[in-house]
Amino acid sequence: MGNHAVKTTAPVAVDMSWLETPASTARLSFRGNAAAIAAASTAFGVPLPTEACRAATVGTRSALWLGPDEYLLIAPESERLAIIQGFVRDLAAHPHSLVDVSHRQNALIVKGPHAVWLLESGCPLDLDLSRFPVGMCTRTLFEKSEITLWRTGTDTFHLEVWRSFMEYVTALLTETAHELPA
Amino acid sequence: MLIIHCPYCGDRPELEFSHGGQAQVVRPADPSKATDAEWTQFLYLRKNTRGLFAERWRHLRGCGRFFNAIRDTTTDQFVVTYRAGEQPPAIGSGGAL
Numbered sequence: 001m002g003n004h005a006v007k008t009t010a011p012v013a014v015d016m017s018w019l020e021t022p023a024s025t026a027r028l029s030f031r032g033n034a035a036a037i038a039a040a041s042t043a044f045g046v047p048l049p050t051e052a053c054r055a056a057t058v059g060t061r062s063a064l065w066l067g068p069d070e071y072l073l074i075a076p077e078s079e080r081l082a083i084i085q086g087f088v089r090d091l092a093a094h095p096h097s098l099v100d101v102s103h104r105q106n107a108l109i110v111k112g113p114h115a116v117w118l119l120e121s122g123c124p125l126d127l128d129l130s131r132f133p134v135g136m137c138t139r140t141l142f143e144k145s146e147i148t149l150w151r152t153g154t155d156t157f158h159l160e161v162w163r164s165f166m167e168y169v170t171a172l173l174t175e176t177a178h179e180l181p182a
Numbered sequence: 183m184l185i186i187h188c189p190y191c192g193d194r195p196e197l198e199f200s201h202g203g204q205a206q207v208v209r210p211a212d213p214s215k216a217t218d219a220e221w222t223q224f225l226y227l228r229k230n231t232r233g234l235f236a237e238r239w240r241h242l243r244g245c246g247r248f249f250n251a252i253r254d255t256t257t258d259q260f261v262v263t264y265r266a267g268e269q270p271p272a273i274g275s276g277g278a279l
């Protein structure tokens with residue numbers, strides 16, 4: 001080998017403005033029949049959507065349709081206990097299940113003009129606005145990890161990622177972000 | 183990628199689904215009275231149909247629900263999907279389901 005100088009490059013600074021990690025949140029998994037869903041809408045203060053793959057928000061609380069009898073309820077951590085007590089009080093007559101999954105998963109906000117492009121690197125869904133409008137939510141896949149994807153704005157997505165997959169999902173998104181124009 | 187129509191969520195990529203085997207396998211009504219032959223039939227014996235076949239599928243990475251599908255096993259085409267508990271729609275000039 002010759003005396004060639006090894007060319008080194010400084011690590012490229014990646015623009016991370018597309019990513020936000022929100023503060024801790026209360027998450028409740030709710031399941032029940034139509035009567036229980038109606039009662040839960042009153043108890044939670046948000047009408048639980050009956051249309052498939054839609055989310056509803058009232059104030060700081062949101063209800064995400066995940067299946068025909070299954071919802072993810074999201075609210076500020078400070079309201080967690082009051083919500084659970086409200087369900088215990090108002091849904092006593094309705095068979096249902098309410099599971100506190102606050103610490104099973106964490107949230108990521110992916111936003112900005114490249115949000116769709118970043119997510120489509122690992123998500124098989126068509127995220128065009130006409131097929132995945134604002135207010136749509138669903139479980140799906142990001143690469144090999146299950147995620148819940150919720151479009152909260154034209155250029156803003158809320159992701160729910162199980163904690164043990166968070167590093168995997170964040171790393172893959174960051175890797176993709178390296179390709180963004182500086 | 184193959185697109186499968188979930189009866190709850192609509193058209194979705196096949197990656198989100200898992201196969202649930204032959205549909206309409208009926209569990210013996212009174213299990214303690216079923217003979218060994220009936221149990222064997224229920225637990226282990228499945229058709230291996232060439233052509234239109236009624237199957238269960240699950241939208242595992244979506245709404246999580248099981249549903250029924252009629253799929254052509256020679257072409258992998260999903261002819262129709264419908265919710266569990268519903269009657270299968272009539273299929274024209276069908277093979278034996």
Ligand SMILES: [Zn+2]
Binds near residue numbers: 189
């Ligand atoms: Zn589905």
